[in-house]
Amino acid sequence: MKKKIIIKSTELFLNLGFKSVTMDDIAAEMGISKKTIYQYFETKTKLIEATAIYKFESISESIDAIFTLDANPIEELFKIKEFITNYMSNLKKSPEFQLKKYYPRIHTILRQKQFEVMQSCVIDNLNRGIAEGLYRDNLNVEIISRLYFNALGALKDEELFPTNQFTLQELLDYYLEYHLRGICTPLGTTLLNKKILLKLITNNEKQTNTII
Template identity: 25%
Template sequence: MQDLAQLEPIARDLPQTKRGHERCVALLESATELFLKFGYESVSLDDIVNHAGGSKASIYKYFGSKEGLFKAICDYRRDQFFKDICQPFDPKLTDLRNYLISTLLNFQKNLNQPEKAAFMRLVLEQSQRNPELARHIHEQGPKQIQLAIAKALENAHSKGILYCENPLFSAQFYFGILRNLEWKILMGLPAEESDQENIKYISYCVDHFLDGHQKP
């Protein structure tokens, strides 16, 4: 379970007790379950309270509104999603090729989980209705992991491992390797490739990515 400090950027009024913390997390998880099952518009705050227990006052206290609750869910799940996907690059522990391959494999593994794929569809649906939410999710999610890879590429460039004059552009290009998989998942198409085929594809793409970043 997350400690209290980790909820600070998520809950508007940070709970100060273990019980308050548990209530906050219960609301996030119950609301997520209901949104995924019935859709955002069909779920009321009363539905969430009846499912999670407690009162609507807790939702208003911690999140401000139903929209604030959904935004907090996105932040909560983003932290869970990205926590183990992209670790800081340390050339003393792993070479860049293995780091780039393992990052994409971790990403792909998470995308293939049905519940996470369903939540991505829900987020995209709500983003169409709320440009501010879309901007927030992009800034705190995809952009952050792009910056993490850009930092790794900048580090590798400084050590002469590769040549990368624009790390952020290269990071965006790198994540394009998974674009076809993302589209298939969002459209609900079944995965046709085996784990070995995915490893072969990702390794092939990373090798060509690295070939394109050799000194001119």
């Protein structure tokens, strides 16, 4: 029952917002009493923390699956970008913005978990890229990995990048190219240029088919 409550609550919180959804709403949606929910979660805040961690672990598993595909480091980053774009575009409200505004303690916990997981993934990506001759061998992996994490987080800052001016797809595309052009060798840059050109051709074909 606890897992069912977390799953249903996650769905409601992501679709309607953490502040909008009440314990009564969750109980009514599940056809159970509010008392049953309180048997597992003392407060709504405790439930929100559980759902945030549950969703984070679910996303982490999806990203881990990308790393098992044995793609080259540049291709790997593009696949992760595509996953993030698809995931974020399906959200009606920004969960991270809501957590930061209304539940800062949970936001801090989640950000630390994100850092630990992403730090490990990015360092691995950088080291493999260096070993394969795609990234420069004089990179300070520790510094670059932290820059990558913090800059990626900044893209979600509504004040810095208002959604009425920048799309998530646009921000992620520009950021990934910016990141890679700063660390790639000539070999890596050639591979990057081919990847960008292929994406451009694919997008043009999609637009043509839509018009037709």
